[in-house]
Amino acid sequence: MDWFLGTDTATQKLVGMAVAILLFVVVMGVILLAVDRPRRVPRWVVVAAFVGPALLLLAFGLVYPGIVTIRASFYDKAGSTFVGLDNFVTAFTNEQFLIVLRNTAVWVLLVPVAATAFGLIYAVVVDKSRWEKLAKALVFLPMAISMVGASIIWKFVYEFRPDQPGVNQIGLLNQLLVWLGIPPQQFLITQPQNTIFLIVVLIWIQTGFAMTLLAAAIRAIPDDIVEAARLDGLTGLGMFRYITVPSIRPALVVVLTTIAITTLKVFDIVRTMTGGQFGTSVVANEFYTQSFRQNNAGLGAALAVILFVLVIPIVWYNIRQMRLSEDVR
Amino acid sequence: MSTTPTPPVTDADAAATPAPRSRGVSDRARIARKRLSNPWASGIALVLAVLWTIPTLGLLVTSFRPELEIRRSGWWTIFGDVFSGEAQFSLDNYETALFGSSTNLGSYFLNSIVITLPAVIIPITLALLAAYAFAWIEFPGRDFLFVAVFALQIIPIQITMIPLLSAYVSAGVAGTFWTVWLSHSIFALPLAIFLLHNFMKDIPASLVEAARVDGAGHVKIFFRVMLPLLVPAIAAFGIFQFLWVWNDLLVALVFTGATPDVAPLTVRVAELAGSRGGDWPVLSAGAFISMVVPLVVFLGLQRYFVRGLLAGSVKG
Structure with a gap:
């Protein structure tokens, strides 16, 4: 996993960045290529390919953490005991x-x-x-x-x-x-x-x-x-x-x-x-x-x-x- | 631009690019303005502009002075010294800040670059795709989803941070660049989708229809029709996102844990301001090392920059 997550040397950092961008481009490219057949692919698949990645990220990174935080605000320091509005x-x-x-x-x-x-x-x-x-x-x-x-x-x-x-x-x-x-x-x-x-x-x-x-x-x-x-x-x-x-x-x-x-x-x-x-x-x-x-x-x-x-x-x-x-x- | 519910964008457009067809009118306006140009107004404007620049100028001058001079006298004495020929300038502060073993801003500079590029490319790509679907593909629940994404803009990023951090820890990516790339991408999406959707809506439906009649699917329409027309919008938002990520402190501080391996310049410079508060030779040079990229972008791409910043000013 070092080439993927490593951050020790300058080269490693730059390679890591290039890999991340490439990975992203390849994944999105494959998804788009797969749905690029106007008549054979159902519409919902096309829609999912376009909005899916963004919506998944938003659900994972904004909606879910938001709910968790609101819940955590009613719990104590460690997050284990319910303390109401304390x-x-x-x-x-x-x-x-x-x-x-x-x-x-x-x-x-x-x-x-x-x-x-x-x-x-x-x-x-x-x-x-x-x-x-x-x-x-x-x-x-x-x-x-x-x-x-x-x-x-x-x-x-x-x-x-x-x-x-x-x-x-x-x-x-x-x-x-x-x-x-x-x-x-x-x-x-x-x-x-x-x-x-x-x-x-x-x-x-x-x-x-x-x-x-x-x-x-x-x-x-x-x-x-x-x-x-x-x-x-x-x-x-x-x-x-x-x-x-x-x-x-x-x-x-x-x-x-x-x-x-x-x-x-x-x-x-x-x-x-x-x-x-x-x-x-x-x-x-x-x-x-x-x-x-x-x-x-x-x-x-x-x-x-x-x-x-x-x-x-x-x-x-x-x-x-x-x-x-x-x-x- | 009638479908754009954000006046900042349109205002900035109007200010930045006068419509070519009304050149005669704007010429006359300029002549009229010149005639009305008021010496008092010019004076006040000049005074305010100078007043606004002095703080920055002071630190800039300081960053080029030798260490001993900085400790001994104020930066303004340099103007007298220039006349008497005693003024001293050096690049030592920059050398210490960039390569000194205790500051080592050079490696943080690299971190800033490594953080910023993916954190600009990923959200803009994803937002373009999503914006296209919201603007040009009919599907059930589309309006509801779009309003929901729009509404997500009001969530302060603070509210997401602790849960996100624990998610990163359990996924084993804590302390890597992935945390910052992902977080910046997520936080950029609601605004990016909303703005790019507005730009896409402005593209004439007849163009899309014509492509569809020729047998193009959504993917082809997206790449062949939309992207070329959206270049200015993408540039404006891209610059805004670039600066937002480059200048960010909070996201980087929380997710990189301020470790030298991944922390960007802002985190390190803010840390120096706390731990070596009086060390102005290093601090002044460090501040300008962290600001040089935004300043170059600002001076070089001012038009796009203003447009992007105004369009994205509500973010955070």
């Missing part, structure tokens, strides 16, 4: 988890609103500026890199050196404080505002997404509406308030809800910047800690279920708004 009671009453829930709420309130606001301002401004392409690319760039990379970039901005003579700050934010005559701060350690400094990172990432979508929506506002408003004497802020914002309302809602879903599941930033210490943990990070570090499977499952339940209404609203904005068009 895990959920812990998650909603224990002081440590109340901080987690509070942080998650702050994230979900702040990130979508701030990122959408910045994105909207930027979309409006950039529409009338020179260097439009370059400016857009620079703001969108954080969206391309990993959240791990983004976290390290910002960790460096927040870097703290003790306030002693002869020690220079190397983090930009603390240097700015020093220039202003304020003593440097431990941004990532001082509670509770450290959560805000983590939130800044996700806002920085998501603004580019909001800007791109909203800029497209603004461009799609019909010229005659804008022209008519201008003839009526609307300019600047009035135009923004009475024409731009109402016209792109559906896009605004889609952006807000989409970012909210991303925010609810945020994990990488907290993991990389603080590891969830210093009172910065959120539900997705606590799920990882409980499931894979504390080996408390029951509580971990309960946190995953809480995440699931929190996502449902946002997704539902998101899809409804997408449908509505379709109808408008």
Whole structure:
């Protein structure tokens, strides 16, 4: 089995990858070749060949584990004794988890609103500026890199050196404080505002997404509406308030809800910047800690279920708004 | 695009590729915009763009500075030093990060590549086939199944992880690349099937009918009619999936167990950030080693990239 599962040397890894891809191509090729006889193969066999592999994977990897996890959330650490709602009671009453829930709420309130606001301002401004392409690319760039990379970039901005003579700050934010005559701060350690400094990172990432979508929506506002408003004497802020914002309302809602879903599941930033210490943990990070570090499977499952339940209404609203904005068009 | 219930895709399309027939109109629009271009707006846009870039620039500059300099002074002093001719640059940090025995990011880079390629090819192929059946083959229960697959998008991947991990352990593949390939493929499927189905639905029925009259079965129609027309959609989703897998931390962390044999760059770099938090020479270089591929993709394929990212932004 070594050629199949081995991961010791670089060659072995590359060969393993090539074998996996080849295997996949051959299996799918054989299946498709077998059903490629229009009149002799019953239709259900053809259907099974096309949707079967995908549905099998989904049943094995999403549906079945989902049910197992929901069941596990009513069991104890080891998954052997039924404990009813105890895990959920812990998650909603224990002081440590109340901080987690509070942080998650702050994230979900702040990130979508701030990122959408910045994105909207930027979309409006950039529409009338020179260097439009370059400016857009620079703001969108954080969206391309990993959240791990983004976290390290910002960790460096927040870097703290003790306030002693002869020690220079190397983090930009603390240097700015020093220039202003304020003593440097431990941004990532001082509670509770450290959560805000983590939130800044996700806002920085998501603004580019909001800007791109909203800029497209603004461009799609019909010229005659804008022209008519201008003839009526609307300019600047009035135009923004009475024409731009109402016209792109559906896009605004889609952006807000989409970012909210991303925010609810945020994990990488907290993991990389603080590891969830210093009172910065959120539900997705606590799920990882409980499931894979504390080996408390029951509580971990309960946190995953809480995440699931929190996502449902946002997704539902998101899809409804997408449908509505379709109808408008 | 009237059957596509995802405005992000259409918006991105509209932004990325102005329809050729309305070139006259868009030309006039551009001229008009130029006339309206407002110095204040340009100023604010420029300030915001610079503000958004400074954090990245700071770490990039740092990654090229000698270790001692990094510890002694802030990266911004480099601008003064450049004028006075005292600025020092070196590639030592990259060498240490890539080949140093304690960091060894080179081998993690390889892991990232080995993880990413199959995790892009497998789900897209399976999703294309399934999407074709949902769009063009009549069978009982089709609509119900399609809605069910669509609805699976709301499942957070966290909820599947512990059971999946124990399934991998009992199958004897735990700690191999197979766990990550399979998991990424599974997690990508609902969105991929949904999006590709929408693109397939937009292909005129007359084309499919004509092929059918010529005696082509579903397999031939799929390969000869559908695939060539779907290349842009596949490229857009492919890039999105590529970046999603390359940038992922959670899936890799859980299923590879962070072992050096199979863990990707993100896992290792995140680990370094925790264990060697103050070691900025290695961290800054490491961060950019992990970001160079996404950055190249972003700069080179920006149009497809934006389209794919917007189409897939709800995933996770």
